[in-house]
Amino acid sequence: MIELSKEEYANVLPLLKNLAYEPVFAYSVIDQNQSGKVFVDSSVNPTCSLIINSYGQYFLARSGDNERFMNDVVGFLLNDQNHSNYYDLYASTPELLFQISERLAGKTVLLHRSSFTFDLSKFQHLKTLNALPEQFVLERMDDTLFDKYKNEMDSSYDSLWSSAQQFMDRGFGYCVLKDDHFASICNSFFVGRGYADLDIVTVEEYRNQGLASLTGTAFIKHCLNHNLVPNYNCDAGNQRSIQLATKLGFVKNNNYPMLWWHQDQSIISDYLQRFNYSNHSIE
Template sequence: MVVLGELNPNIRSKLIELFERNQKVDLSIDSIIAEGQTGRNISIIVDNLLNPKVVQLSQGTFTMFAGDTKNEVAFELVRNLSHLYWIMPCSEEWLNLIKDVHGDKLVQSERYSFSGESIEKSHLIDLIENNPFKEMLCKIDMEMANKMAEDELNKYHFMNYNSPEHFINTGFGYCVKIDNKIVSACSSGLICKVGAEICIITHPDYREKDLATLTAAKFILNCLDNGLVPHWDAANPKSIGLAKKLGYTYVGSYNVYHI
């Protein structure tokens, strides 16, 4: 097996081909495989560099598999699966292999997909203008990013980047500052030419104040102004409710698994 921190052009097209059978539910393949996004929590494992037949792509707390399940490396990858990862949709062959190896330890959960095609800019502007904290909204700059990286909650905005500086140079985000403290932020968890994967974190002491609505509305508005798809994926009722409030349309659900 070979663990790759980043991809060279020679292997990129081969891995894209391996992932063709996977259901696309986020921007991982576009950002990491197609365009080469790197980060401290991003890893790519292949059976070999010359002609890969098996690949595991991990980012943040998610992982996905593609390729030939009969390859001995496929079994090894599945056997070594960490309980920290959610397993994203894969082919039936991969799912059967994962079930065979982990049996009753494998737990199924449901996530929910949304489309942003119906979002109206005027609606987002209204959400921003009518929010009592709008004057505290600002774009994340280098100084803020460095502070956020040292915070136990906000550090997760940068898990798919090499550093806060890498995030500032590659991605973007917006936050709300109260008493000089960043209490809510919406950022690009993944980013590519196609769009941005949305990451929102609000400090527990400041929830139920529409801060997530404010930061998300500004983030999505920026995406739309720059021709990016603001990709929304929900795991719980609150995220579903916020998506609908922002103007997203529910598309459907899919299953994920963890050990």
């Protein structure tokens, strides 16, 4: 595989046309909003590419056959030293993903994601949201809140955004606080090619109060004010997330497959059980 320089990242964009969903995590690398690497079979007119970001999400695209490149991809994926502790592998077509799956020596599980399309008219006609409860405040994420969120809620944001300043420059988010503690948060997971992925988290004790809708709505309004298209996807079995997407004005587009590897088998088993996957074995 050939690793492109950052100045060459856009050379792979023709391989990302007419996809069934928007791989914003790959766009974020190409646009250099978030860190990653781009591998190809040819620097100038690539027919195959593997785009990886520092968070562990990989995208494989191909417009022609190149057995040598595919062998290199399989070798890369089979080497645990190339990954932190997990990876998600997506592909430009289901057929390509299944071809790779057959060559991964039983190391991955097959998952299904649901993608959504944002419908502005549905968002504009949403039912009136619940008022913010007393003692709760809605704020835009700043550098202090970002560091607080990363330290208290999700340390993986270290891999998503290299610093609070990078998040402020390239990303954004909104949160509901109570007594200076997070209740619900909607951050930009990835930003690229004019799209922004939503990452919504609500602390368990504050669920079922409409807080996720409030932070999600603030996020979407920010997108609309900054010429960004909000983008939503989730596990196909996550009914709570699907309901929230619908409530925020998204329309389900389709389901698509992905492969997941994690070094901790118990995490895989718990996830498969949580989202009702009937086959709990490694594919």
